[in-house]
Amino acid sequence: xxxxxxxxxxxxxxxxxxxxxxxxxxxxxxxxxxxxxxxxxxxxxxxxxxxxxxxxxxxxxxxxxxxxxxxxxxxxxxxxxxxxxxxxxxxxxxxxxxxxxxxxxxxxxxxxxxxxxxxxxxxxxxxxxxxxxxxxxxxxxxxxxxxxxxxxxxxxxxxxxxxxxxxxxxxxxxxxxxxxxxxxxxxxxxxxxxxxxxxxxxxxxxxxxxxxxxxxxxxxxxxxxxxxxxxxxxxxxxxxxxxxxxxxxxxxxxxxxxxxxxxxxxxxxxxxxxxxxxxxxxxxxxxxxxxxxxxxxxxxxxxxxxxxxxxxxxxxxxxxxxxxxxxxxxxxxxxxxxxxxxxxxxxxxxxxxxxxxxxxxxxxxxxxxxxxxxxxxxxxxxxxxxxxxxxxxxxxxxxxxxxxxxxxxxxxxxxxxxxxxxxxxxxxxxxxxxxxxxxxxxxxxxxxxxxxxxxxxxxxxxxxxxxxxxxxxxxx
Amino acid sequence: xxxxxxxxxxxxxxxxxxxxxxxxxxxxxxxxxxxxxxxxxxxxxxxxxxxxxxxxxxxxxxxxxxxxxxxxxxxxxxxxxxxxxxxxxxxxxxxxxxxxxxxxxxxxxxxxxxxxxxxxxxxxxxxxxxxxxxxxxxxxxxxxxxxxxxxxxxxxxxxxxxxxxxxxxxxxxxxxxxxxxxxxxxxxxxxxxxxxxxxxxxxxxxxxxxxxxxxxxxxxxxxxxxxxxxxxxxxxxxxxxxxxxxxxxxxxxxxxxxxxxxx
Numbered sequence: 001x002x003x004x005x006x007x008x009x010x011x012x013x014x015x016x017x018x019x020x021x022x023x024x025x026x027x028x029x030x031x032x033x034x035x036x037x038x039x040x041x042x043x044x045x046x047x048x049x050x051x052x053x054x055x056x057x058x059x060x061x062x063x064x065x066x067x068x069x070x071x072x073x074x075x076x077x078x079x080x081x082x083x084x085x086x087x088x089x090x091x092x093x094x095x096x097x098x099x100x101x102x103x104x105x106x107x108x109x110x111x112x113x114x115x116x117x118x119x120x121x122x123x124x125x126x127x128x129x130x131x132x133x134x135x136x137x138x139x140x141x142x143x144x145x146x147x148x149x150x151x152x153x154x155x156x157x158x159x160x161x162x163x164x165x166x167x168x169x170x171x172x173x174x175x176x177x178x179x180x181x182x183x184x185x186x187x188x189x190x191x192x193x194x195x196x197x198x199x200x201x202x203x204x205x206x207x208x209x210x211x212x213x214x215x216x217x218x219x220x221x222x223x224x225x226x227x228x229x230x231x232x233x234x235x236x237x238x239x240x241x242x243x244x245x246x247x248x249x250x251x252x253x254x255x256x257x258x259x260x261x262x263x264x265x266x267x268x269x270x271x272x273x274x275x276x277x278x279x280x281x282x283x284x285x286x287x288x289x290x291x292x293x294x295x296x297x298x299x300x301x302x303x304x305x306x307x308x309x310x311x312x313x314x315x316x317x318x319x320x321x322x323x324x325x326x327x328x329x330x331x332x333x334x335x336x337x338x339x340x341x342x343x344x345x346x347x348x349x350x351x352x353x354x355x356x357x358x359x360x361x362x363x364x365x366x367x368x369x370x371x372x373x374x375x376x377x378x379x380x381x382x383x384x385x386x387x388x389x390x391x392x393x394x395x396x397x398x399x400x401x402x403x404x405x406x407x408x409x410x411x412x413x414x415x416x417x418x419x420x421x422x423x424x425x426x427x428x429x430x431x432x433x434x435x436x437x438x439x440x441x442x443x444x445x446x447x448x449x450x451x452x453x454x455x456x457x458x459x460x461x462x463x464x465x466x467x468x469x470x471x472x473x474x475x476x
Numbered sequence: 477x478x479x480x481x482x483x484x485x486x487x488x489x490x491x492x493x494x495x496x497x498x499x500x501x502x503x504x505x506x507x508x509x510x511x512x513x514x515x516x517x518x519x520x521x522x523x524x525x526x527x528x529x530x531x532x533x534x535x536x537x538x539x540x541x542x543x544x545x546x547x548x549x550x551x552x553x554x555x556x557x558x559x560x561x562x563x564x565x566x567x568x569x570x571x572x573x574x575x576x577x578x579x580x581x582x583x584x585x586x587x588x589x590x591x592x593x594x595x596x597x598x599x600x601x602x603x604x605x606x607x608x609x610x611x612x613x614x615x616x617x618x619x620x621x622x623x624x625x626x627x628x629x630x631x632x633x634x635x636x637x638x639x640x641x642x643x644x645x646x647x648x649x650x651x652x653x654x655x656x657x658x659x660x661x662x663x664x665x666x667x668x669x670x671x672x673x674x675x676x677x678x679x680x681x682x683x684x685x686x687x688x689x690x691x692x693x694x695x696x697x698x699x700x701x702x703x704x705x706x707x708x709x710x711x712x713x714x715x716x717x718x719x720x721x722x723x724x725x726x727x728x729x730x731x732x733x734x735x736x737x738x739x
Contacts, residue, residue, distance in 0.1 A: 414529040463505065
């Protein structure tokens, strides 16, 4: 299990807290427009974007259908270059592999580039418990590490934090600087940079994630905007890449297809500031680079998804476009989802990785508005996959009794048209009588879910089917 | 109207089954009559099969495949045998047109029937423009309206320009687009009662966008969304009326707006 226990079962109360949190609501409003607008602009500037989405989907489908082949090819290329590939079936396996490497080289400090897999396996807390200090070097990750939090967004981990909060945090945690200094955006970045710069030279091990693993070359690819990932992986003696198995792309050409989609979908950038290809340990004539190069390939439930109805989810390239466009995510933020992956992609992936019993709330928390699927660069049918989870829940009798009972009753009447006519006639009449002349009701028995926040418009009177029949009879 | 029907239609006029949807049937018959009028004006012969109930979407979206099949079978039985099936709802039309083949996948004797029905099923406004090739409407409506793009119609059926095109031909009507017209209003069927707090936040954002336009009426193509938005508007004391877009297109705005009292 990961270091941070999931609170996915408490999604509803998490969401209520998030809605009542004014600072969070303020942070969500100020970032929402940015992501959506920038992606729209980037998409509009590239006429063939929709074709590239098709190509991305197809190449991922092909890769997943031949995943064993490409993983073996990748491993042999990494080995050829002098690197090591470690296969981790579970999060615990991956934790142990990383700790063993750290212990062997006597590491006290580990520098980290941004990696969601490191969150999935909870590596920071695990290393800390074993006496190894992990330092986040991505600005957002650094901020939330200082706050003792987890990321609330897979691309912008500190998106829930406001500028005044960072101001306060830096003044408290960086006592070495002038307490009266001015901290605007640029000054904050510069300050974090100067603090982190020191740490790059102290760390014995650097850990990064990987956006893509290229099978034909054995390279791992990271995209960043701060350059911190490059320093994390090239300065320390040992570089560990943490990646899940579905990150494979067969060729460099395929990697470029993914890159063309990734930046645009995530931040509206044609390319991020840095796109870095790592090809293994330092060679004899290289001016710099790590002495050791390790890749930890994490499964953690993903092979179970292959060949099944959730395989499409393995096309995900973690751009976060789905959550940036999701009105539910934008209402409650990422922490409400209660585990590593929030938003629509998290609603599908979380039950796959930690079980539907634990994560079943998440795929229910969607109106199926379809905006996630409309923007997903890999054309993952997210609403359809969420519906699959609801089916699994229903089959396992995990859905609430009230929901099952209500649906059963509805299906009973709706599959008996004559009875249905009678009942809808009575229902329409009763609600109309209840509303009187007002045309709407402020409270209705058994409907507080609706009326606690809004009025219920009253029926006009009579059902359409009855009225139509009467009218056509009269006209005969 | 119907007494004259035989003379008004050409012999090859398409026979259309009007699927009212359960919400329109029970809450707002005016939408059903407006839909029928638009279809007849476009040259269709309209029938309202009495066997119709609900498309089965609540069960389908709740993961109850068997329950969805049970209800959807009745819908297939009631609506097959016509040239077209038309519904005043992008959501219910999309369930039949897009989901029925999946709902009945592998069910002997039903998959073919459901798939055939799916291919003949349309949402009303896009049916008028895309199938009946209607490009203008003889209606008038004085006022400033704004239009909400309901999710299923927009993203499953591509209903976007069609209602705007027809609304632009309505005399006296001014359309003021709201910000984020394509963002969900928070209805989501059972979502609004399963997650009332989140739904409330979403509909709150939506009515803020509506109010910002200064429109006197919010129009949309789905009664579920309209009841949600109307209920929130009246709870917040906002003087904006809510109507289904077909009421305006059919010139049937004499009836009180959704949630509006009788005088």
